[in-house]
Amino acid sequence: MSAKTVSVKENILAANTEKAEQSRKLLSSRNVLMVNVMSSPGSGKTSLILQTVNRFRHKYRIAVIEGDIASSIDTDKITRQNIPAIQINTGGGCHLDARMIRNSLDTMDLGQIDLIFIENVGNLVCTADFDLGAHKNVVILSIPEGDDKPYKYPVIFIEADAVVVNKTDVLPHFDFNLDDFPGIIRGLNPSAKVFPVSAKTGEGLDSWFSWIEEMLM
Amino acid sequence: MSAKTVSVKENILAANTEKAEQSRKLLSSRNVLMVNVMSSPGSGKTSLILQTVNRFRHKYRIAVIEGDIASSIDTDKITRQNIPAIQINTGGGCHLDARMIRNSLDTMDLGQIDLIFIENVGNLVCTADFDLGAHKNVVILSIPEGDDKPYKYPVIFIEADAVVVNKTDVLPHFDFNLDDFPGIIRGLNPSAKVFPVSAKTGEGLDSWFSWIEEMLM
Numbered sequence: 001m002s003a004k005t006v007s008v009k010e011n012i013l014a015a016n017t018e019k020a021e022q023s024r025k026l027l028s029s030r031n032v033l034m035v036n037v038m039s040s041p042g043s044g045k046t047s048l049i050l051q052t053v054n055r056f057r058h059k060y061r062i063a064v065i066e067g068d069i070a071s072s073i074d075t076d077k078i079t080r081q082n083i084p085a086i087q088i089n090t091g092g093g094c095h096l097d098a099r100m101i102r103n104s105l106d107t108m109d110l111g112q113i114d115l116i117f118i119e120n121v122g123n124l125v126c127t128a129d130f131d132l133g134a135h136k137n138v139v140i141l142s143i144p145e146g147d148d149k150p151y152k153y154p155v156i157f158i159e160a161d162a163v164v165v166n167k168t169d170v171l172p173h174f175d176f177n178l179d180d181f182p183g184i185i186r187g188l189n190p191s192a193k194v195f196p197v198s199a200k201t202g203e204g205l206d207s208w209f210s211w212i213e214e215m216l217m
Numbered sequence: 218m219s220a221k222t223v224s225v226k227e228n229i230l231a232a233n234t235e236k237a238e239q240s241r242k243l244l245s246s247r248n249v250l251m252v253n254v255m256s257s258p259g260s261g262k263t264s265l266i267l268q269t270v271n272r273f274r275h276k277y278r279i280a281v282i283e284g285d286i287a288s289s290i291d292t293d294k295i296t297r298q299n300i301p302a303i304q305i306n307t308g309g310g311c312h313l314d315a316r317m318i319r320n321s322l323d324t325m326d327l328g329q330i331d332l333i334f335i336e337n338v339g340n341l342v343c344t345a346d347f348d349l350g351a352h353k354n355v356v357i358l359s360i361p362e363g364d365d366k367p368y369k370y371p372v373i374f375i376e377a378d379a380v381v382v383n384k385t386d387v388l389p390h391f392d393f394n395l396d397d398f399p400g401i402i403r404g405l406n407p408s409a410k411v412f413p414v415s416a417k418t419g420e421g422l423d424s425w426f427s428w429i430e431e432m433l434m
Contacts, residue, residue, distance in 0.1 A: 040257040041341050041370060042362025069342060071368045090391035092343035093370065094311060122256050122369065125286060144361035144384065147261025152339070153258060153289045153307065167361065173387050177292055 016130055019098035021032035023105060032120065033215050036134035037155060041122030042152060043142040044166040046074045048208075049117045053083050055209050060114040060216055065104050067096040067121045084108075094126035096216025101132045114216060124149070128156035136215070142167040147176045150184055157185060162193040164208060166209040169198040233347055236315035240322060240350025247327040250432050252334065253351035255373060258339030260359040260382040263291045264416035265425075266334045270300050272406075272426050277331040277433055282321050284313040284338045291336060311343035331433060341366070345373035353432070359384040364393045367401055374402060379410040381425060386415040409421045 022181040037045050053062050064085040069092060078085035086104045089097060101118065108116075118134060120127045139160040141149055144167060148206050150157040157163060164183050171178060182194040193211060197204035244251050245319040254262045259266050283292040286309060295302035303321045305313060318335065325333075335351060337344045356377040358366055361384060367374040374380060380402050388395060399411040410428060414421035 034332075039363075040259065040339070042257065042359075043367050069238065070367055071365075073365055073368060092342075094340070121342065122257070123311070123340060123342055125309075125338065128223075129309075141362065142259075144359065144387070147256075148290055149258050151290060152285055154287050170387065170390050172363070173390060206273050 003004060013129060015118070016098045019102055020131035020133035023098060023102050024064065024135065026105070027110070027116075027133065027135070032110050032113050033136075034116040034132075034134040035136045035138060035212070036118045036120060036132050037138045037140065038120045038124070038127040038160075039122060039140035039142070039166075040124050040145060041106045043140045043145065045119045045122070045126070045140055046077055046196070048140060048164060048166065049119055050077065051199050051202070051205055052117070052209065052212060053081060055205070056115065056213070056216075057081075057083065057165055061112055062115045062117070063108060063113050063117045065096075065101060065116060067119060069093070069121060090121060094121055094123050095126070095130050096120050096132055097130045104109070105133075115212075124153040128153075128159055136161040138162045138164060140164045140166050141180075141195060143171050143174050143176045145205055146174075147178075147184070150188055157192070158189050160189060160192050162195060162208075162211065165194065165196040166202050167201055168196050168203055169201045228266050230346060232368065233315045235386050236319055237348035237350035240315060241352065243322070244327070244333075244350065244352070249327050249330050249333060250353075251333040251349075251351045252353045252355060252429070253335040253337060254346045254355045254357065255341070255347050255377075256357035256359070256387055257341050257362060260334045260339070260357045260362065261416045262339070262357055263294055265357060265381060265414070266292045266336055267294065267298065268416050268422055269334070269426065269429060270295070270298060270418070272422070273430070273433075274300065278329055279332045279334070280325060280330050282313075282318060282335045284317070284336060286310070286338060298326050307338060311338060311340050312321065313344070313349055314328060314347045321425060332429075341370040341373050344410075345370075351377040355379045355381060356414055357381045357383050360388050360391050360393045360395075362392075364395075364398055364401070367405055371405060374409070375406050377406060377409050378429065379412060379425075380422040382411065383416055385413050385420055386418045 075085045075087040195208045281295045292302045292304040412425045
């Protein structure tokens with residue numbers, strides 16, 4: 001990469017971080033918690049968000065921002081639950097950025113919301129670089145993807161506040177060492193929480209729910 | 218996206234395509250087939266390449282170019298089979314590009330090689346935009362990722378010469394409509410081949426091997 005390329009990238013990221021900081025301050029001042037959920041395609045972002053929405057919908061007011069290259073499949077799943085969802089189609093872009101999120105926030109009545117989930121574009125690489133203004137960044141890795149992914153895609157795991165290991169219901173069918181996995185994450189990122197769950201069966205979700213609720217109380 | 222951003226991206230892609238065309242011509246003139254394998258992290262790129270290498274290693278001379286953000290885990294798996302492998306670490310970059318591949322080709326004795334596999338960075342988005350000079354582009358989607366991915370990440374499926382549906386051995390544990398899937402792909406990309414396989418058990422691999430071998434003969 002040339003020095004010029006690096007400098008352009010740094011400028012883009014610095015402007016993004018500044019915008020993200022503004023959003024974070026705005027949300028904090030309105031007492032709204034925002035959580036950014038990232039993973040590869042198909043790891044279970046929508047399923048985890050739907051489970052969490054259904055757990056908390058009678059206690060907290062929740063909204064979802066859905067990022068996709070194309071389609072509104074996930075937004076449709078959310079709105080069928082009568083939860084407000086805003087669709088962002090990136091039109092080929094491999095991640096959301098702070099400006100897209102701020103534009104979405106500006107369409108919301110933040111006085112009527114306690115918790116916002118962002119479902120980022122399915123991507124373990126590009127999403128890691130862009131602060132969206134969320135208070136917490138969560139990475140989902142699913143059992144079928146394999147336990148070597150933190151070594152291959154370290155940045156997103158290093159920056160995560162929590163790593164959700166999803167699809168534990170299919171653990172017997174895959175070579176994934178779940179016992180050693182929290183240690184691997186701690187080696188990269190000592191402060192990250194690790195939550196093994198099955199968003200399908202509900203196994204392990206209570207610890208995840210508690211972590212989210214501690215931040216809401 | 219501003220007009221300036223679009224124009225910069227177009228210039229980058231045009232330069233990349235030109236370099237890719239040069240590589241493709243070079244390889245064709247030396248009678249070397251190059252296949253670019255793309256997928257999300259953990260869909261089974263390395264497993265499919267290893268199975269194919271083991272099927273053909275006594276008949277054809279094979280080399281592998283491994284693209285990763287970080288680590289040499291996959292290259293180590295290939296070289297343990299005594300197959301030459303070149304590691305490209307993108308250092309955060311979310312895809313390989315034609316220049317990286319050309320630099321790798323320039324270190325090889327192409328007169329001693331019949332078939333080159335490129336294992337791209339695990340990413341369903343960014344990898345789709347960059348022609349690497351391969352003769353065929355293959356996308357792997359694994360059963361646990363879900364059958365809605367062609368709608369959410371259409372570009373890579375539209376541009377693929379073949380779509381390998383991997384991990385069919387775990388089909389009973391996931392909601393993936395494999396019967397309808399070839400039709401979905403045909404709707405986006407009528408000329409793409411669809412190969413349902415399990416790189417773990419070997420199920421379905423014969424059709425894939427035949428497709429590769431037809432191009433080598």
